[in-house]
Amino acid sequence: MGTSVTTPTPLKEGSTFEPKITAFVCNWCTYAGADLTGTSRIRYQPNVRVIRFPCTGRIDFMLILKAFAHGSDGVIVSGCHPNDCHYTTGNYLARRRWIVFRDVLEFTGIDLRRLTFAWVSAAEGAKWAELVDEVTDRVRALGPYREYQALASAGIE
């Protein structure tokens, strides 16, 4: 531990780095919202790979670390807005866990700019496209996340 990984190497001009973004989404709000983006034919950048869960409450934080360890440069976690959870309170537990987890990550030196939490409802197709574009642009500017992959492969994960 103790390795500072908060300042990733910026890419040189003209480079063709395309970030890999992993999105953990719930089935009822954000997955359906992303479907609506498709049905509405709203374009966004193709860097994101969506993994579907029943609820954001199901999303174990080990999954997020695993995603970073296996080459994701950015992670999105998105579910129902507060009060709108299909399972009543799953998103609240996700939020609570996130608050704790964020502090832990920050303490261990993980770059929090690479991890985005959002609420995207089933009716917010346009918001999903905006979110993905925003995160993709941000992570592209940050460059590849080799630091954590190195840490993980060294067995610190």
Next chain:
Amino acid sequence: MSRIGVFVCHCGENIAGTVDCAVVAEAARSLRGVVHSVDYKYMCSDPGQKLLKEAIRDKNLDGVVVAACSPRMHEPTFRAAAEEAGLNAYQCEMANLREHCSWVHAKGEATTAKAIDLVRIQVEKVKRNAPLRPIRVPVARTALVLGGGIAGIQAALDIANAGNQVILVERSPSIGGHMSQLSETFPTLDCSQCILTPRMVEVARHPQITLYTYAELERLDGFIGNFKATIRKRARKVDEKICNGCGVCTQKCPVKKIPDEFNEGLSMRRAIYVPFPQAVPNRPVIDTANCTFFKSGKCRACEKLCTAKAIRFDQQDEVVTREVGAVVLATGFRTMGTNQFPEYGYGRYPDLIDGLKFERLASASGPTSGAIKRPSDGKIPETVVFIACAGSRDEQKGVSYCSKICCMYTAKHAMLYRHKVHGGKAYVFYMDVRAAGKNYDEFVRRAVEEDGVKYLRGRVSRVYPDKGQLVVKGVDTLLGGEPLEIRADMVVLATAVQAQHGSEELAQKLHVAYDKYRFFAEAHPKLRPVETNTAGIFLAGACQSPRDIPESVAQASGAAAKVCGLFSRPELAREPIVAVVDRQPPPVFSHCVGCFLCRSACPYQAIEEEAIRTRNGEIIRTVAHVNAGLCQGCGTCVATCRTKAIDLQGFTNEQVFAEVVAI
């Protein structure tokens, strides 16, 4: 070693137009465990499904990935096909190449590369899928309909006429909704109440409909086929069963100055009142906020005069719970108030009214018995200006959408006014006339050509009072954009249709999605317009988006058909996506350590304690156990469990970690 089959769908040009499907199928073939991979034009078509079934049999596949549209669209189709070919339905997964890839990205290598990734993720998942069996649950053949407007009435009647039980819950003291307030209806000008009241009465005397008026849904628990509805019947302070509706109390109550909601405040009602003469049920209700007895403990005039002795000052709210199998949401809409328009005087001018007030003025049962009179002085207005799109299609007012019904009712209002006031002048300021519907455009033409209504294309910038009249400053963009000033005796705003008050809270109670305007969201904008994302909850009428009467009725019948379809089966197959706590052979028994953190996370109280005993009955350990009947499969417990002893079927740790690693 797995034997996985991959089927890449072109969806005509929908996927193949941007994704190179042959390349995806080729790439899938090289994945570990994949023994068969093809691309085909339409996987969901009959030959496409046949292709899938034959491959399962011929290649002896133990898992399939259909790379096509969203699993929310065709997962049931392909799972059924897999089942028919002898594979367990839950050994079939879908990669979403259409909604999440081809429809949202440009044609190119990156898009095809993403498609390959999506397939690989699902291949890794399906390798770890376990065969599952659907959970069979009984269906309570009673429908709960929320909202007693025309949509709710139609849905209730259709469901009940098919032989099912219906509970119709209405928030106000009578059913009828907005339609009961209307004078005439477009495009036929037939009387609204004349066509509505027979239906209202039919609801009241239908043996299979239980009507709860002056009642609201408090909570809804459970799931499709097995909801438990908690309904609060607010105290009317009148015994509905004893009261005979004679109406003496409503004539003798000394409190007379309460604005009448049904007449949009154009007349006054008493503290004990029946909302309108044709109300169903025709039983009065005491408005406890205004009743002298409830305010000062004196009066009791109604009690003394009631011959049936039906007044119950001590009546309390009653909370009832009912088992229901399906819910139809038909809670309707409200209109934006005239007080939302600073440019039109914040609703301070009595002669500037909204469309609903005009309906009451024009209605034969209204405060003026159908005569068009100004609210301020009762004079017959000689000039009336109608302003369409008041709030609608106006982002400043937070309403970007078209309210849909205003073009038609404004034409109707202008027409009714011209029929009733022969020498009167009617002007309509409009942005566009949107009269799409059977006989709708003809109706607007009739207003212009036969009834001489002057249509002016332009917006009104300001309305202000001057010498007993209202000065309307606008512009006619078709006449060169010259400013225009009309001195009107009355101004009618076609204010925007908005989501009903409390719709957000109701959506949250029912766990249905809603849009940014608080209208309830349908499961699919085109193909599932009457369903919500929550199984067993359906939509009818203007609670989904602005709708007119014919559309509301059609949608209500559609929702009713969905409910009847659900009720036609003796039992339902529920997805076996439930959590399970692992069991190990002794002496481990389970990885569960009995901390019961999962119980604190579970929203459904589905976690129970299970004692592991010796043969003599001594408790060795207490571990968690999931009640599969209560579990809804959110998986929150899984993420909470410290020892990973609890797992979610269909989304197991093994599966989801494999998916992440596959990216």
